Amino acid sequence: MVAGSPATTDLLSLNTVEVIYDDVILVLRGLSLAVPHGKIVALLGSNGAGKSTTLKAISGLLPTEHGEVTDGTVTFDGQDITSRDAADRVRMGLSLCMEGRHVFEHLTVAENLIAGAYFRGRVDIEAELDTVYRLLPKLADRRSQVAGYLSGGEQQMLAIARALMAKPRLLMLDEPSLGLAPLLVKEIFAFIAQINEEMGLTVLVVEQNARRALEIAHHGYIMEQGRIVLEGTAAELADNPDVKEFYLGLGDSGARKSFRDVKHYKRRKRWL
Amino acid sequence: MSTFLSLTVYGLADGAILALAALGFVLIYKATQVINFAQGEFLLVGAYLFYTCFVIFRLPLVVAVVAAAALAVLLGVLVERFILRPLVGENAISVIMVTIGLSSVLKSLVQLFFGTSVREQPKILPTTQVKLLGVSIQLDRLLAIVIAGIVLVGFTIFFRRSRHGIAMRAVADDQPAALTMGISVRRVFALAWALAATSALIAGVLLADLSAVDQNIAAFGLVVFPVVIMGGLDSVPGTIVGGLTIGLLKSYVSGYADAGLAEVIPYIVLTGVLMVRPYGIFGETRIERV
Numbered sequence: 001m002v003a004g005s006p007a008t009t010d011l012l013s014l015n016t017v018e019v020i021y022d023d024v025i026l027v028l029r030g031l032s033l034a035v036p037h038g039k040i041v042a043l044l045g046s047n048g049a050g051k052s053t054t055l056k057a058i059s060g061l062l063p064t065e066h067g068e069v070t071d072g073t074v075t076f077d078g079q080d081i082t083s084r085d086a087a088d089r090v091r092m093g094l095s096l097c098m099e100g101r102h103v104f105e106h107l108t109v110a111e112n113l114i115a116g117a118y119f120r121g122r123v124d125i126e127a128e129l130d131t132v133y134r135l136l137p138k139l140a141d142r143r144s145q146v147a148g149y150l151s152g153g154e155q156q157m158l159a160i161a162r163a164l165m166a167k168p169r170l171l172m173l174d175e176p177s178l179g180l181a182p183l184l185v186k187e188i189f190a191f192i193a194q195i196n197e198e199m200g201l202t203v204l205v206v207e208q209n210a211r212r213a214l215e216i217a218h219h220g221y222i223m224e225q226g227r228i229v230l231e232g233t234a235a236e237l238a239d240n241p242d243v244k245e246f247y248l249g250l251g252d253s254g255a256r257k258s259f260r261d262v263k264h265y266k267r268r269k270r271w272l
Numbered sequence: 273m274s275t276f277l278s279l280t281v282y283g284l285a286d287g288a289i290l291a292l293a294a295l296g297f298v299l300i301y302k303a304t305q306v307i308n309f310a311q312g313e314f315l316l317v318g319a320y321l322f323y324t325c326f327v328i329f330r331l332p333l334v335v336a337v338v339a340a341a342a343l344a345v346l347l348g349v350l351v352e353r354f355i356l357r358p359l360v361g362e363n364a365i366s367v368i369m370v371t372i373g374l375s376s377v378l379k380s381l382v383q384l385f386f387g388t389s390v391r392e393q394p395k396i397l398p399t400t401q402v403k404l405l406g407v408s409i410q411l412d413r414l415l416a417i418v419i420a421g422i423v424l425v426g427f428t429i430f431f432r433r434s435r436h437g438i439a440m441r442a443v444a445d446d447q448p449a450a451l452t453m454g455i456s457v458r459r460v461f462a463l464a465w466a467l468a469a470t471s472a473l474i475a476g477v478l479l480a481d482l483s484a485v486d487q488n489i490a491a492f493g494l495v496v497f498p499v500v501i502m503g504g505l506d507s508v509p510g511t512i513v514g515g516l517t518i519g520l521l522k523s524y525v526s527g528y529a530d531a532g533l534a535e536v537i538p539y540i541v542l543t544g545v546l547m548v549r550p551y552g553i554f555g556e557t558r559i560e561r562v
Contacts, residue, residue: 059452061452087451087455102448104442106445111441111442115435115450117435119454125435162453
């Protein structure tokens with residue numbers, strides 16, 4: 001069930017990547033996945049499966065947390081980037097939107113966006129801002145407000161918009177639905193689908209909200225304990241009985257399970 | 273009335289220089305979270321660097337200013353690279369102890385090379401008397417206020433408008449997020465120290481010109497603490513308000529009451545402010561959304 005050798009059309013591919021934190025804690029155990037050009041790929045899994053670590057390995061943020069890729073390769077656009085530093089990868093077009101939004105709280109919306117375009121040097125910042133404001137008119141209304149006082153949904157939109165200011169070729173989103181009301185989650189995912197469709201932007205999204213993620217994704221991976229345990233097109237995954245039961249909360253018959261049926265002990269699925 | 277006006281001008285001149293000195297302190301704290309106890313010594317070193325270029329090497333004024341500034345930037349970058357960067361991640365007390373040590377080293381180096389006696393330096397700013405609202409005031413005080421004002425406004429604009437300034441504030445706000453934006457945290461740290469050393473140099477040279485090139489410049493730097501704690505450790509506008517307030521206060525107290533009391537008054541105010549607003553008057557409050 002594990003991804004085979006990545007095709008040459010993939011924008012990003014991970015090949016048997018192993019990540020160790022603090023020299024002892026093995027978090028990713030030979031993980032392989034591929035993100036094709038122009039597609040949305042969802043990486044799903046429960047807490048502690050290693051989803052965020054995967055994104056950090058791709059964006060080069062592991063050294064800040066005493067982590068390190070000890071085996072395998074990360075390839076972006078045909079180049080081996082396994083040991084490039086984080087700033088280099090941003091320059092190549094890899095943009096990560098961190099879990100928990102991480103907007104610059106004391107900066108205004110506009111300043112947050114300008115910081116997003118920082119590494120690009122002297123560009124026509126007004127034109128860039130206009131492009132983003134056209135996509136997200138809500139942010140335009142709040143451009144001179146301090147970001148820390150925006151609502152959670154607006155902060156998430158701002159975090160994505162800030163990542164877009166870097167003109168990425170691959171946008172990585174770490175749990176964009178975290179802590180947001182269901183309606184806002186819907187809005188965020190609709191926006192992700194929109195930028196994928198209109199701008200042809202390749203997206204890798206890590207989510208706990210499997211239902212929403214599989215709705216917009218073309219392809220999905222399911223992770224457990226540092227490995228990919230299941231992969232397929234989004235439709236295949238949404239149809240898989242195990243995925244239905246454990247990630248989408250549906251019973252055998254496809255009917256939604258009631259919280260009343262939940263037993264006191266936890267039944268978990270282990271594929272490996 | 274005439275006493276009041278001249279005390280005001282003297283106080284504002286002192287306050288503007290204090291604000292400049294405090295600015296360097298705030299720059300470092302804001303970007304790197306380091307409390308730099310050696311800020312007063314940066315003023316001292318700045319003044320002596322300029323003295324070396326201007327008096328000993330007899331460079332023309334403008335060249336001397338540029339050369340001294342270049343040396344100050346170099347000093348700032350070296351201190352960051354070789355003393356503070358290895359300490360990243362260590363606890364705040366260790367870092368504070370290191371900056372206290374650094375202050376002793378810098379002071380001793382100055383004494384080693386220049387001794388402790390007052391050095392003669394020709395006045396740079398004209399000391400002619402001008403009439404202001406019927407009171408005669410020395411022109412150099414007014415010019416010091418203007419120069420410090422221009423530098424402070426320049427820094428404020430830099431932080432608000434330029435993308436490097438915004439990147440510095442971004443790093444101060446959220447380092448991991450700044451990293452994901454391709455902002456080099458190391459470069460920002462180096463830039464903060466370089467800018468702090470430059471503003472300290474300007475403050476040191478102005479102070480030396482108004483008083484004298486001697487060891488007291490470092491003592492003046494100590495008053496930076498009441499200023500920044502009053503204005504907020506991380507607020508650039510706060511340094512201006514804090515600096516001017518403390519400067520005026522010292523001047524009025526020494527003029528109307530007692531010169532000895534004037535030395536103590538900043539610390540009394542400091543205690544009072546902290547009791548009412550623990551994060552300073554302009555300090556960034558932590559934003560909590562409910």
